[in-house]
Amino acid sequence: MQDNSAGAAWRSSSYSSGDGQCVEVRDDLSGVVPVRDSKDPAGPRLFFEADAWASFVGALKTSRL
Template sequence: MADVDLSGAVWRKSSHSMQNGECVEVAAVAKGQVAVRDSKNPHGPALLVSAADWANFISQIKSGVLGR
């Protein structure tokens, strides 16, 4: 995927996140993509995935297909 400007991204993390610092943050970005980053390293790299792939990933977690 091409570089995406994340400077204006609105990052959020799950309300289920633990306070131990081991969290990821996500942001909806341009062109139907979702950026994912390590909350401990907010200025580090971000993984870009399609919004459809992200929705599928979350669906699999919620349904128990992916381990908890």
């Protein structure tokens, strides 16, 4: 997948510690959620299908992982 995320609106989790120890995501793309390390914004990104990402986040919120 081509990464066209330069200048994109990345966001950190509201549970982030504020010291850069978190991941950032974008949710402005249709059907895919890019994820990157906040300490290395120019580094590699992982791309997840939106449904898979939603399931993962839901499992984290309900402590199923």
